Amino acid sequence: MATSTAARVPAPADSPGRGAAPVRRSTPLRRRRSIAAWGFAAPFVLLFLVFTAWPVISSLLMSVTDIKSRDLQNPFNVNFVGLDNFATVLADPLFWQAARNTGYFVVVGVPVVMFVSLMVALALNTGITRLSGFFRVGYFMPVVTSIVAVAVVWRFLLKDDNGIINVVLGWFGIDGPNWLGDPNWSMPAMILMAVWRSMGTLIVIFLAGLQGVPASLHEAAALDGANAVQRLRLITVPIMRPTLLFGAVLTGIGYLQLFEEPLVMTNGGGPLNSTLSVSLYIYRQFGFGNYGIASAMSYLLFLAIVLLTLLQFRLLTERDPRPRRKARQTTEREGSAR
């Protein structure tokens, strides 16, 4: 900064901050605190290294070997095969079918559940104060229950002949499809159930986000003659962009990992493998003992999750070029150094 001034006028000894940081960094007190902090971290870090970090790394290692279940007894049997597993997976038509099924589930499921949840959150936010808690509990209930248990129940609800859903459709003169038995309808059935199950989380997140939308903006817009849809599009959605992004990423990551529903509802793959998801196929390969192949597939799925997350960040933040805030804790605590 102003070097010439600093040379002439020595900084006052009691000036807060400026000279304090470098001194503090080398104090024995600070070192003692570091040791204490690592003491607090130790149990977690130990478990984390063994049961999270090592598996992640070793999964990557396994994906370039021909390891199979029988090699558990004899680890020296394992050979390095380079990217062969990835090539095998990418040449496997069944993997592509699983990827298509999972993609279908995400591409259709995420927008549907986002839209429905946003509508319910807007409705709940409109001022049904006394009952909104009651509604929220009802909409949220599926979130906390076991996917396996609700999948068992939905199996019955989606039955062709005496399932409740087709019975209700029948009241309106609609001849419901054989949801879980028809390859064209088995994925929509999964989506139907997933929307039902994950709405609650999104509604709660959106309700929290809606608290940040100032009513005065809506009033001003209403005075200017904007209708409800225009205000939703031009005020609510832009202000809620970070919340919507968060919800979309969260749901997208969850939906990419579709597993329990097709396993339980369609006995692990459905008619003509129409509900075989990537996770389910990984599990199948694991069951066959093809550990190397399963690991390679796992990393492809992980890659898809990372890509989807980046894509969603791009799509939802491009119209909001706010500068990134870098809150440096040291400068905050020691006051401005200017």
Add this chain to the structure above:
Amino acid sequence: MSTVMRDTQDPTSTPAVKQNKTRTVAIGEARPQWWLYLTLGVGLVVMVTPFVWMALSSLKPEAEIRANPPTWWPQTFTLENFTELFTRLDFPQFFTNSAVVAVFVTLGNLVFCSMLGYAFAKIDFWGRAWLFRIVLGTMMIPGIVMLVPLFVLVSRLGLVDTYAGLILPFLAGPFGVFLMRQFISALPDELIDAGRIDGAGEFRIFAQIILPLCKPALATLGILTFLGSWNNFLWPLVVASSEDKYTLPVALALYSVGQNENNYGLMLAGAVAVVAPVVLVFLILQKHIIQGIATTGIK
């Protein structure tokens, strides 16, 4: 996260908005309209129907579950599905297994995550930034990536089909660290400084000053971890190979897939047994649970 802008003092706001001080947004008119109630009510019925149907049907005899057209209200009530759950299947064992695993996983997370959360929030230690980044980064890694190597590891350690094998991988999760760090960060630094001036060591400050103040966060983390463990499926499915280590969801899935799938009453009674305790806990503690989801956004 985002700043809450309340504007209730605004003199230009309409009386309808003013009455309703907790709400800041009004889409359409501020007064609730009958069609809104109707739509939300229909939605609520749709949301709850699967649970109601499950509970009612678990009390029906086998033939009535299969009846076409289906019945809503059981024409003959029977508890035979539930007695069969206890006699034909080792249901108390599955229940115990789920409970044991969930209790230990919850305790572990409460202890380990609050410790690391405190260090992250209040101690400026060497390596904090990158450790935090790594721990948070793993939240995005899907469970299935770790399935194979974790199974290899656990079988090398000889822990397949043991409680230890079911519990250890979940004893310390990144989600808990994140939640505890957020909460402890909001506590005033002065409390800790006061403790230090009084000569308390870091551990004493944590145990006697911080932890008691963390009760709300610990409650939220405890509930969410317990529910997560209770509902966990993939890992127990892989590690529990004998029936006396099955957890409830595993038992339910294995009895409703494949050859066993023809006993509908048993399946529905099992579903009730898995869901009922959770729904009960949820209805009692729903405020904390929903709050926890709202602040962290992760189930």
